[in-house]
Amino acid sequence: MFKYWKLFQTYWSAGLVYRANLLMWRFRQLLLTLMALTIWQVLFANQSQLFGYAQSQMISYVFLTSIIQSVVLATSLHGLAYEVYSGYLSLQLLKPQKIFVSLASVELADKAKNLLFSLIEGLISLIIIKPAITLPSVDILFIFLISVILAALINFYICILFGTIGFWSPEVWAPKFLFFMIVDFTAGRLFPLDILPTVVRQTLTFTPFPALIFIPTQIFLNKYHGQELLLNLAIQGVWVILLWFVSTRIWHRGIKGYEATGS
């Protein structure tokens, strides 16, 4: 485990080397959070309830999504497909480490950095906007943390899947772009999914996207109780297992045909 801890430390430090880049990236995230907060505050100006949410619940939702996405959606694996088709993967394969564990260590370092900054940004937004926020009980908070970890695992395996495209094609950016667009609107990043028409909402339940952000936020806001809560956690668990199975199978198939063409 020591070597993976070192890997974590190295990537944590590497992530802080280009400070101006990091600050600009985080400033952009802060701007988008402020935009979402302002829009919902304006929408709630003349009503106390909207789409089944009270103002404090919706503002809590916006805050939560900004923090959850830094844990769940932010990833260091964007370049994985490039590493594969350019041949850089050979370097990783030669090292005495398990490739998935080392990728997970790098991913954890990236998420830890993003989480730290998003908490600071959340604090700044709180000071500027001074919103009323709904906080859950300790046991719900614990279940929420489990849900966030499951969501992060789902995204991790989706990223591995995109990385495997590199074994067969260098054209990775377009499917990723489409994925980002879909996630933006179907994971609950911009708005809670229960405001969508029923037919769209029901269609989305057959995809892993709501499990990325919507389910954890609903748990935090105490919208799920009893069996519904268990069912949603189970849905996340099933997606983790399914994506782990598919991504590792495709990865191993890719590795079998891997020729390190670019190296």
Add this chain to the structure above:
Amino acid sequence: MINRCKTYYYIWSKTAGFELQQAFLHRGTALLFMVGKIFRLFMMLLLLWLIQTKVTSFGGYNPQEIIVFYLTYNLVDLLAQIIYRGVYEFGPKVRDGTFDFYLAKPISPLFQSLATKNDPIDTLLFIPNLLLSIIIISQLHLHITVWSSLLFLALILNSFLIATAIHTIVLAVGILTTEVDNTIWLYRDINKLAQFPVTIYLEPMKLALFFIVPVGLMITIPAQILLNRQPTYPLLLVTAFTAVFLLLSGKIWQWSLRQYSSASS
């Protein structure tokens, strides 16, 4: 002067043609990008439609008017994307010394850096986008006149000039720091704030959105004019600011060129 313009148009149309050919070469990739962009537009319109079924007022505007603000943002953003895509690839050109070749050619290096790379997907989507916007606006119950439409078109041209100035400043930053990615994406994110009227934001953010990164002048003011609403700032101030901003961006570009040391070549 006319001959010069013809030369520049010839270069632009040639490079745009090459980009389009490249897009057809990677048809699958182009299709996925197109689907992604259409999906984004439809989901945003769906969200705005959902809002207008539940809300009667949004920061002093009715929800149907908010759709016009979004469509104006979409139009201005698309126009800048079509013409000024080259900015996104400028950083590596400074770092690896390719920019030296731009300086050696008898064509403005600013033009080469800004406009000799187009986004073919956005080009292909422009006309359908425009038609869709016109159809949507014609279905809304809004007070739009011929005069307000003409003034809107003139202000869109003004927005394009502001976009030119902003992209020029981003290039200048690229020459000075060899980095454009963060600056251009910061601009894109700030531009996103103008999907809704920027008058909803708190001061001093609102003022900054009008006069520091003037996306308010680019998007909010034209939409207000189209809707026959009183613009937040007089049009004379808007055009005067644009002229000064454009001039300033040219000066910054010239100054940055003098700092260029061609370190990589």
